[in-house]
Amino acid sequence: MHHWDDDIDEAPTAASAREETRALQELRAIYRQADAAYTPFSCPASGECCQLSKTKRQPWLWYPEWLLLARNHPLPPPREDGGCPYLDAAGKRCTVYAERPFGCRTFFCERIRGPARQPADTVSALLIRLERVSQRILPSLTGPRPILEWHAEASTQEQP
Numbered sequence: 127m128h129h130w131d132d133d134i135d136e137a138p139t140a141a142s143a144r145e146e147t148r149a150l151q152e153l154r155a156i157y158r159q160a161d162a163a164y165t166p167f168s169c170p171a172s173g174e175c176c177q178l179s180k181t182k183r184q185p186w187l188w189y190p191e192w193l194l195l196a197r198n199h200p201l202p203p204p205r206e207d208g209g210c211p212y213l214d215a216a217g218k219r220c221t222v223y224a225e226r227p228f229g230c231r232t233f234f235c236e237r238i239r240g241p242a243r244q245p246a247d248t249v250s251a252l253l254i255r256l257e258r259v260s261q262r263i264l265p266s267l268t269g270p271r272p273i274l275e276w277h278a279e280a281s282t283q284e285q286p
């Protein structure tokens with residue numbers, strides 16, 4: 127089993143700012159390709175899949191995915207309803223939509239509309255690339271982490 131605490135030695139600062147910026151550029155390219163693969167599909171955008179405690183599922187992020195959010199958006203407080211902290215106040219819309227994680231781009235519930243088959247091969251290939259990008263800047267992270275774990279850790283670090 128993977129224990130995050132085991133990996134703390136190699137802090138995110140292990141990569142230079144330049145390497146991180148390059149990783150984020152690659153991440154955006156991966157996101158663009160994921161979006162392109164899902165262009166033929168549509169969903170009702172109800173925000174229900176972002177109610178993480180209700181669905182008991184959450185997106186799992188590699189480090190560059192979290193870095194993109196952490197660099198470009200203020201850390202939101204946790205939501206009392208257990209929803210993703212990046213939901214808007216009404217709990218309907220993602221406030222970081224353009225930079226939402228890979229799992230949020232590729233997850234659809236049974237109400238998805240579009241071709242019969244989802245682009246599973248493309249998603250797998252992009253995930254391999256994503257892992258490689260992450261391991262370049264944080265080699266100690268051997269698996270993605272749930273968004274609420276990243277968020278809770280960052281919230282603790284922000285406390286005075």
Ligand code: SF4
Nearest residue numbers: 176210212213220230
């Ligand atoms: S990041 Fe956005 S799309 Fe992903 S779970 Fe949170 S609110 Fe939903």
